Amino acid sequence: MDGETAADKDMSIRDRLDGRPIVLVGLMGAGKTTVGRRVATLLSLPFVDSDAEIESVSTMSVAELFETYGEPEFRALEARVIARLVLEGPRVIATGGGAYMNAETRCLLADKAITVWLKADLDTLMERVARRADRPLLKAADPRKVMRDLMDRRYPVYAKADLTVTSRAVKREVIAAELVETLERHLREGQGS
Secondary structure, eight states: OOSOOHHHHHHHHHHHHTTOOEEEEOOTTSOHHHHHHHHHHHHTOOEEEHHHHHHHHHTSOHHHHHHHHHHHHHHHHHHHHHHHHHTTOSOEEEOOTTGGGSHHHHHHHHHHOEEEEEEOOHHHHHHHHTTOSOOGGGOSSOHHHHHHHHHHHHHHHHTTSSEEEEOOSSOHHHHHHHHHHHHHHHHHTTTTO
16 A cells, blocks of 8 residues: 555545445345444444334334334334434444335435445345344244345345445454445545545
8 A cells, every 4th residue: 555554544434425424234134233333443433223223212122113013113213213313424324124125215325325235145144134033024934035035125226225245154354344445445436425
């Protein structure tokens, strides 16, 4: 490199974000929260998980919200929370798997954020989501079929994100470093303005 330190590079990335957050989108199990935390650390930015924020403001878990109010009401709350988080400045935001499917949210993110799709294959997703029993959309007789259906519906929409990074069975630090490198290249090429 030309004498630029890692800290200089991180500052440069933060400067070129121009007040915008980095918003991670993708299916459950793609690694949005674990990778997002690491990216935030690498760039010295705050991290927030929209599902955790939703649970905090509603004092209910995502699963309880789904069960009590249904998916449409949950999605409306999710859209409001994400809109608020996006306007709070530079940070890394991990969103729920369905958040980017909302056209108004997508429009806001296209205007006010840099979106990154963490794309993973079916086997990777299933291996990861099997570790947690609190996935409302997977409470079905055939969770693998549900996940495949979600991929079929959502992947064409996720593909509209500014950047795509492949999430796979490697350490989150590797994916986070690839994400930062992809982001840096995107911003350097002037496409992030």
